[in-house]
Amino acid sequence: MLEMFPGRIGQAILLILVLCAVAIGSRLALRRKWKARAISGIDKLDSWIKHASQLNRSVFFSPGTAGVGSTDTLAALALLRYVAKLCVQNDVKLIIANADLNVQQVTEEILKNAYDEAGKSDKYNVDCVRYLSGSIFAYAAGVMGLLRRERPALNIFLGAFSAESLEVAEAGRSAALYQFGGTSSIDQLPFFLATCDLTLLAGELYAAQSYLTNDPWDISRTVGEDVGKVIAILLILAGTILISLGNEFILNLLNL
Amino acid sequence: MTAKQKMTPYELLLQIVIFATGFFYAFTYYVKVSTPVDLQAIADNSLAYLTAMIITAFAIGIINLTRIHYRNIKLKRPDWKFSIALLGSLYGMAIFSMISSPFQLDPQAMVIPVWLINFIQPIWSFMYYNVMISINTSIFSLLAFFIASAAFRAFKVRTLESTILLVAGLLVIIGEAPIADLIWPGFSAIQNWIMLVPNTAGQRGILIGAALSIIAFSARRMIRYS
Numbered sequence: 001m002l003e004m005f006p007g008r009i010g011q012a013i014l015l016i017l018v019l020c021a022v023a024i025g026s027r028l029a030l031r032r033k034w035k036a037r038a039i040s041g042i043d044k045l046d047s048w049i050k051h052a053s054q055l056n057r058s059v060f061f062s063p064g065t066a067g068v069g070s071t072d073t074l075a076a077l078a079l080l081r082y083v084a085k086l087c088v089q090n091d092v093k094l095i096i097a098n099a100d101l102n103v104q105q106v107t108e109e110i111l112k113n114a115y116d117e118a119g120k121s122d123k124y125n126v127d128c129v130r131y132l133s134g135s136i137f138a139y140a141a142g143v144m145g146l147l148r149r150e151r152p153a154l155n156i157f158l159g160a161f162s163a164e165s166l167e168v169a170e171a172g173r174s175a176a177l178y179q180f181g182g183t184s185s186i187d188q189l190p191f192f193l194a195t196c197d198l199t200l201l202a203g204e205l206y207a208a209q210s211y212l213t214n215d216p217w218d219i220s221r222t223v224g225e226d227v228g229k230v231i232a233i234l235l236i237l238a239g240t241i242l243i244s245l246g247n248e249f250i251l252n253l254l255n256l
Numbered sequence: 257m258t259a260k261q262k263m264t265p266y267e268l269l270l271q272i273v274i275f276a277t278g279f280f281y282a283f284t285y286y287v288k289v290s291t292p293v294d295l296q297a298i299a300d301n302s303l304a305y306l307t308a309m310i311i312t313a314f315a316i317g318i319i320n321l322t323r324i325h326y327r328n329i330k331l332k333r334p335d336w337k338f339s340i341a342l343l344g345s346l347y348g349m350a351i352f353s354m355i356s357s358p359f360q361l362d363p364q365a366m367v368i369p370v371w372l373i374n375f376i377q378p379i380w381s382f383m384y385y386n387v388m389i390s391i392n393t394s395i396f397s398l399l400a401f402f403i404a405s406a407a408f409r410a411f412k413v414r415t416l417e418s419t420i421l422l423v424a425g426l427l428v429i430i431g432e433a434p435i436a437d438l439i440w441p442g443f444s445a446i447q448n449w450i451m452l453v454p455n456t457a458g459q460r461g462i463l464i465g466a467a468l469s470i471i472a473f474s475a476r477r478m479i480r481y482s
Contacts, residue, residue: 003288012286022475101313104320119257127324137395149335163399168425170402184466186459194410199274206473213469
């Protein structure tokens with residue numbers, strides 16, 4: 001017996017619409033070979049990694065303290081693929097510190113794949129991917145210690161962070177030459193902006209991979225994402241105007 | 257995966273599993289199916305497997321920590337003595353917790369002797385309440401100093417934007433201070449306006465942008481694995 005949950009019918013229609021829009025937008029972008037718009041300053045990432053190679057210093061990467069279910073973590077992992085590839089190409093040691101056990105496994109796999117793809121499997125060192133702790137302050141203490149001991153040239157922290165973000169960022173400020181951060185957590189963004197040379201703000205974190213890799217598939221996926229956003233923005237605007245005029249059509253539709 | 261690459265059979269299977277799982281949970285959220293099978297019950301029960309998988313993954317973390325710190329000690333790398341402290345605390349607390357803690361394995365003292373439970377109990381309490389919680393609180397309190405140093409760096413008159421930030425920051429700090437109203441009652445009103453109008457507007461802009469990105473990002477992940 002099939003029965004729709006009351007109050008969720010409108011949401012289901014909206015989800016189907018967004019999914020279709022994402023799929024169509026992706027295909028269109030792939031066919032027309034669209035380019036991604038540059039994110040200010042992100043090109044510096046390549047030169048910072050090359051600089052780390054020249055100084056013979058490592059690169060530190062933190063994918064945040066949330067699990068694999070967090071979209072920020074997924075976006076951070078997508079960027080880790082790019083960073084790992086560049087580090088392997090430039091023979092730079094990449095140290096990854098994790099706070100989640102599932103993320104630990106994924107990051108190990110990403111770094112191993114980067115070495116395998118570059119034909120340098122023998123240089124892969126499993127000790128470079130470290131699980132520190134599931135407790136945020138123990139993780140922060142671990143990261144502070146790692147940054148002080150390893151003295152990396154570049155400190156990258158992307159993903160979901162909470163109170164420990166400033167500790168990671170400030171410790172990095174005193175140990176690393178460059179800092180690159182990104183999160184969608186509004187509470188932590190001011191700390192990132194105050195301590196980083198380059199910060200990815202909220203939505204930029206999800207789009208950065210497309211621009212960096214310049215891969216048509218990645219760009220098409222970001223276009224699909226943007227089409228979904230346009231639909232949501234149009235709904236917000238229409239809802240605001242209609243409610244202001246005393247019409248509750250959109251409200252009723254979403255409450256179906 | 258790039259444009260030129262095609263999915264391997266393994267990746268295709270993985271993509272099908274991801275889409276099917278995502279679709280199943282989305283379907284059970286929107287549609288109630290009670291007969292012939294209760295899909296909601298299946299969805300709830302299958303989450304128990306997720307918990308089991310997460311607990312299994314816990315062992316990987318312990319193995320990783322042990323491997324790295326054992327090698328530190330074996331090769332006498334710099335600061336190797338800290339690795340001894342880490343491994344000692346890790347396994348010591350695990351053993352103590354199993355013997356005598358709110359999560360002890362044998363609360364009825366069927367196998368573990370009572371004298372051992374009574375002996376370990378104060379040690380566990382001391383290690384947990386007097387050591388671990390104190391260390392956690394200390395690390396948390398470091399934030400105050402880090403905020404001061406970050407603020408010192410951020411509040412510098414370099415550009416027009418940083419000057420606006422400095423002035424707004426100072427007004428908010430003064431407005432929050434208990435003495436503000438004694439100096440001039442307007443400070444509290446200005447502080448309130450900054451927090452409620454420009455600050456809230458900026459935060460909502462970022463929040464809506466991030467929320468929309470998350471919806472579209474999740475939809476994209478469900479349609480195509482990457």
